[in-house]
Amino acid sequence: MKTNEVFDVLIAGGGLAGLSLALALESGGFKVAVIDKLPPVEMLEEKYDGRSSAIAYANMRMLEVLGVKDELLEYGEIKEILVCDGKVKDGAKKGGARGFTLHFDESEISDSEPLGYMIENRHTRLALDKVAKAHKNITRITGQSYISHxxxxxxxxxEISDGRKLQGKLLVGCDGRGSKVRANAGIKTNKFGYNQTGIxxxxxxEKPHNSVAYEYFLPSGPFAILxxxxxxxxIVWCEPHAKxxxxxxxxxxxxxxxxxKRFGDILGKVEICAPVFAYPLSMELASDWYRPRVALCGDAAHGIHPVAGQGFNLGLKDVAxxxxxxxxxxxxxxxxxxxxVLEEYAKWRRTDTMMVALACDAFVRLFSNDFAPLRLLRNIGIGAVDNISPMRKFFCRHAGGDIGDLPKLLRGEELV
Ligand SMILES: Cc1cc2nc3c(=O)[nH]c(=O)nc-3n(C[C@H](O)[C@H](O)[C@H](O)COP(=O)(O)OP(=O)(O)OC[C@H]3O[C@@H](n4cnc5c(N)ncnc54)[C@H](O)[C@@H]3O)c2cc1C
Incomplete structure (x- = not known):
């Protein structure tokens, strides 16, 4: 980095949202610096994260335009989604979660795109890292924290942790849930926990999954097989913290x-082949998206429950x-x-984010219990959606991120 170099945009946080934003801005001709407190080797290791993300098909279009899709080591497709309001039965042979079933199929919405993609986060990070390194207008500052602005x-x-001072026209906080940029900008958050941990x-x-994603709403929390x-x-398996x-x-x-026990025998014998991680789950919404010269993006703006796999998808929509x-x-x-300018961005993202966050919250509250009247109510709801084709299509397109006023990148178009 040259002394006194002035960037167009400074990005605090080079995680999934921060690096995606750097690539999108660079493709539009901006000079960008990305600051992350961790060295890349740490972030690229399997033990760093362990999550995989369901990526909406519209968001995969964006990763393709930015050159990231081609660099992914591998990814899976989601061709069908099965949702069960289920209870665990004793013994694997008896059949895991059972209940009313809702069924979404890729053929309902497109001949050419699946409902979504499954990518291990470490593979997304690796691909983002590789593409970012190839762009000379992206300066990476790693192993240093954003301190203040x-x-x-x-x-x-x-100001960053080694005492250097960087200048830009705009600072974007992509520094995740506990965002320091957000706190320093004086933006408050509405936060509450779910008393659930995602294992x-x-x-x-043993048996082929045939690209089917399963979501079981069990009384103690959602259980997803992706x-x-x-x-x-x-596996994303939600249980009360203590359990x-x-x-x-x-x-x-x-x-x-x-x-x-939870799988039953639908997919045969199940064998753990990776470390086990625990993520305490909460909702954390910023009360505003910007202050003069500062904007928020990704989890720094909205941390939500992973019940519908929408967190990073929302972040990608912010980026676009x-x-x-x-x-x-x-x-x-x-x-x-x-x-x-920043109000224009906030206006575009506010309603969609709020709707997704509230829908996820309602799902968790409505389904994470075994209260008989609520069970009846949700079974009626699930039955209605499953029987009405336009409603199924609407849900599929929503899950695919293909609804509303889509930015160019989500339509698969270049920015310039
Ligand atoms: C169990 C679980 C399952 C999930 N599944 C899905 C899914 O299927 N689909 C989906 O779309 N989403 C999913 N999500 C949500 C998704 O993982 C997050 O939305 C996403 O990781 C957020 O990315 P981010 O870049 O905004 O934040 P982060 O990933 O938190 O990145 C923040 C970055 O900022 C850096 N940083 C922090 N503080 C500083 C500082 N002071 N200075 C410099 N750098 C800093 C960090 O090192 C990090 O690299 C899931 C979440 C959970 C918990």
Whole structure:
């Protein structure tokens, strides 16, 4: 980095959202610096994250335009989704979760695209890292934390942990749920926990998964089986905190037996083939999307429950919208750090984010219990959606991120 170099955009946080944003902005001709507190080797290791993400098909179009899809080592497709309002029966042979079933199929919406894709987060990080390295207008500053920022006229100056000061026209906080950028900008959050921990691991299956994703709403929390290449599946298994801690403290054989109870025998014998991770689950929504010269993006703006696999998908939509707004504004001579420009971005993202966050919250509250009247109500709801084709299509397109006023990248178009 040259001394006194001024960037167009400074991005605090080079995770999934931060690096995606850097690539989108660079493709629009911006000079970008990305600051991340971790060195890349740490973030690329299997033990760093362990999650896989269901990526909506519209968002995969964007990863394709940015050159990331081609660099993914592998990814799976979701061709069908089965939703059960189910209860665990004793013994694997008796058949795991059971209940009213809702069925979504890729053929309802498109001849050419699946309902979604399954990518291990470490593979997404690896691909983003590789593509970002190939762009000279992206400067990576790793192993250093964002500390603070201040406005200097039409410039924002950021101080990082080694004492250096970087200048840009705009600072974007992509620093995740506990965002320091958000706190320093004086943006408050609405946060509450679910008393649930998401137990995450990957399993090898005996019978083929046929690209079907299963979501079981069990009384103690959602349980998802998500298809990965190599006939593996990513598991997101939500339990109350204390029970989750007790489960992950046990050995592999015990956890496999618990998993098998929930799976039943639909996919044969289940074998854990990766580390087991635990993520406490909460909702954390920023009260605003920006301040002068500062915008928020990804989990820094909205952390939600993973029940519908929408967190990173929302982050990618933020990236597509923010990049397009900044490019259009620059092209008509506007200052990209100006509140008028940032309000344009917030306007685009506010309603969609709120709707998705509230829908996920309602799903968790409605389904994570065994209260008979609620069970009846949700079975009526599930039955209605399953029987009405336009409603099924609407849900499929929503899950696929293909609804509303889509930014160019989500339509599969280049930004410039
Ligand atoms: C169990 C579980 C399953 C999920 N499944 C899905 C799914 O199927 N589909 C989906 O779309 N989403 C899913 N999500 C949500 C998804 O994982 C997140 O939305 C996504 O990881 C957020 O990415 P991000 O880049 O915004 O934030 P993060 O991944 O949190 O990245 C933040 C980055 O900022 C860096 N950082 C933090 N502080 C600083 C600082 N002060 N200075 C410099 N750098 C800093 C960190 O090192 C990190 O690299 C799931 C979440 C959970 C918990």
């Amino acid at each position: 201040r406005e200097l006229g039409n410039i924002v100056e950021v 995450v691991t990957t399993v090898k299956l 298809p990965l290449p190599g006939n593996r599946a990513s 989750a801690q007790a489960i992950i403290a046990q050995d592999k054989t015990f956890i496999e037996a618990e998993l098998q 919208a923010l990049a397009e707004v900044l490019i259009n504004s620059r092209d008509v001579g506007l200052d990209i750090g100006d509140e008028i």
